[in-house]
Structure formats: structure tokens, C-alpha cells
Amino acid sequence: MSSNHFVVSQRDSVWQFSFRGDVTGPFTSKDDAINAAILAAGKVGNTDVEVVVHDADLLVETVWRTGQDSPAG
Secondary structure: OOOOOEEEEEEEEEEEEEEEEEEEEEEEOOOHHHHHHHHHHHHHOOOOOEEEEEEOOOOOEEEOOOOOOOOOO
């Protein structure tokens, strides 16, 4: 399991992502926040990075790991 997580979450009706305490956002949609987090994660230069989404029901889903393609941007 990765120790470097970009965490996408919703707060006050907008989406954001955080990494090591730094919050980036707001994004108007979950997909926009996920895509931005994946692009940022791909630039970290670490071989062990994940993007996870925390939803309103407190479920956690891994949506990207190092080695997967990043979305076009």
C-alpha cells in the first residue's frame, strides 16, 4: 500500500484534493478534482503514489496508482 496519497473529497459543496497537508481546489465537480489530483500525482516523481476518493458515505476508493496512464490534460 502506498504511503503517498492524494485524497479527493467534497467540502461545503465543492471538491478538493489534499496531499501532505496542502489543499488544492475548489473544483466544481468530482471528476475535475480527480483529474487534477492524478495530474499532480504523476508529477511527484515517486514510484509509490495513489489517488483516493473519500465520498460522503465515508467510503474510500483508489482511482489511480503510479504506473497508470494520466488523463489527457
